[in-house]
Amino acid sequence: MMVVEMFVVFSAALCAVVVGILYLGRSPATATHDASPGTSDAMSFLFDGVDLEHASHEAETTMQRSPDITDWQALKAGLNARFPGLPDEGDIQTVETLTLQAARPDDSAVLRLHREDDMTRVEIDDHVSVDASTKHVMQSLASELDTLRLAAIAAPYPIWLVDQNQSITWRNTAYDTLERAVHGTDNNEVPVVFDFTPIDMTGKSSVRVPVKMDRNGTTEWYNVTATQAGSATVFHAVDINAVIQAEVAQRNFVQTLAKTFAQLSIGLAIFDRNGQLALFNPALLDLTSLPAEFLSARPDMLSFFDRLRDNRVMPEPKNYGSWRQEISAMINAASHGSYHETWNLDTGHTYRVSGRPHPDGAIAFLIEDITAEISLTRNFRAELELGQSLMDTFEDALVVFSSAGVLTFCNASYREMWKLDPDNSFADVTIVDCLQAWQEKCVPDPAWGDMRDFVMKLGERAMWDAEVLHHQHGSLRAQVSPIASGATVIRFSVTAPETARKDAALT
Secondary structure (H helix, E strand, O other), rough: OEEEEEHHHHHHHHHHHHHHHHHOOOOOOOOOOOOOOEEOOOOEEEEOOEEEEEOOHHHHOOOOOOOOHHHHHHHHHOOOOOOOOOOOOOHHHOOHHHHHHHHOOOOEEEEEEEEEEOOEEEEEEEOOOOOOHHHHHHHHHHHHHHHHHHHHHHOOEEEEEEEEOOOEEOOEEEEEEEHHHOOOOOOOOOOOOOOOOHHHHHOEEEEEEEEOOOOOEEEEEEEEEEEEOOEEEEEEEEEEEHHHHHHHHHHHHHHHHHHHHHOOOEEEEEOOOOOEEEEEOOOHHHOOOOOHHHOOOOOEEEHHHHHHHHHOOOOOOOHHEEEEHHHHHHHHHHHHEEEEEEEEOOOEEEEEEEEEHHHHHHEEEEEEEEEEHHHHHHHHHHHHHHHHHHOOOOOEEEEEEEEEEEEEOOOOOHHHHHHHHHOOOOOOOHHHHHHHHHHHHHHEOHHHHHHHHHHHHOOOHHHHEEEEOOOOEEEEEEEEEEEEHHHEEEEEOOOHHHHHHHHHHHH
16 A cells, blocks of 8 residues: 555656646747737837847837947837837936827827836837738838938929930929929920930930020029939939039139230249149240240150250259259249249340249249349449449548438548448438537537438428538538438538648637
């Protein structure tokens, strides 16, 4: 009897263990759900912050994942077209509950978001006759289609679709508006708005097409782009009137500059960033005697200056071996705007040459003939030297003051008499400075103040003279005379040296 009871107890324990193992081996998520027509099939997501912890199989397929975004961003990307308004990942913790209706009126689905402790649950309830994931994809595609249709129809530039027979099968509102402006109607019986052939698009991504406007008779320009879509072609037209106007203004400006450059007497040579001659004016031909064919061939800078040397339009180099280095140094100085030289040619001409940098790495050289200016300057200097030599032969001391009272000229006798040399002074020597030196070497006399007033006086003036007593040279006759341009010349003459010297010693 004991054996039978022990066998029964052992058998019961063994059965309990087997049943327990079978029960524990079951999957906790093996709940079945038969989706039948008219029943509710909900999709659910459970998030811990921005990380997805759990999602139903149907819900998992709606997420648009990519390596560089979070799970919440993937959820928002997948649901945004159907349920716009989901919070950003930074605002998840602040939203306790949220209910969103589907964007399309014919979509009865509802999205509900609520917080569960530190977790966020998102559920989508949809009463459909198919599974929820399929319905979600269909509704998302429908929402996206509405968005694309609105974007195409409301686009501010014309869009139209042409079939393989070159017939327009669809056009947007902007095309209709433009067609009414061109033809006064928007039916298909009038000629097309954009008149061009497929040959015009051969090998090009776009083509410029003019459109004659009926309302004011003007012409508008559009850039038309074609995109092949199967047997049909989609055309996009963009208004480029501003671009055309800018190009016309630029072309007119260049023509104006070209006419201005053509009238300049200064030779102009502009080299582009590659060192090739890009622009020159007729004056360059006259100054350099270079043939137009050579300049039109766009020579580089080294060839240009080599040809100038051959034509003896540049100073002869002292060392032909370093010629290239000198030219390179000149080009480098011009690129920094620091090249300014005067070329004295064997022909007797003198050229002033300067190099200046231009935008985009270009360099401009200006060549100006200053032979006449140099000759005039040399003649003027020669005349000044002649006049100075002539004045230095006078025994009387001569000094000239400008209308502002500044000393502009004196002769050698003046320097000897007063022991003054204005050329060695850094600042301008005025009548006041001279009077101080004169009074130190003479007996006090009221004539000094009269001289100062006369030099600084404006208007009509008459010549006068006075006698002053010099400590060394005795009696001096100072003759004060007005000359051209408001200047004044004062002439000191020794009258009676011996008697005046004695009188000066007694005083």
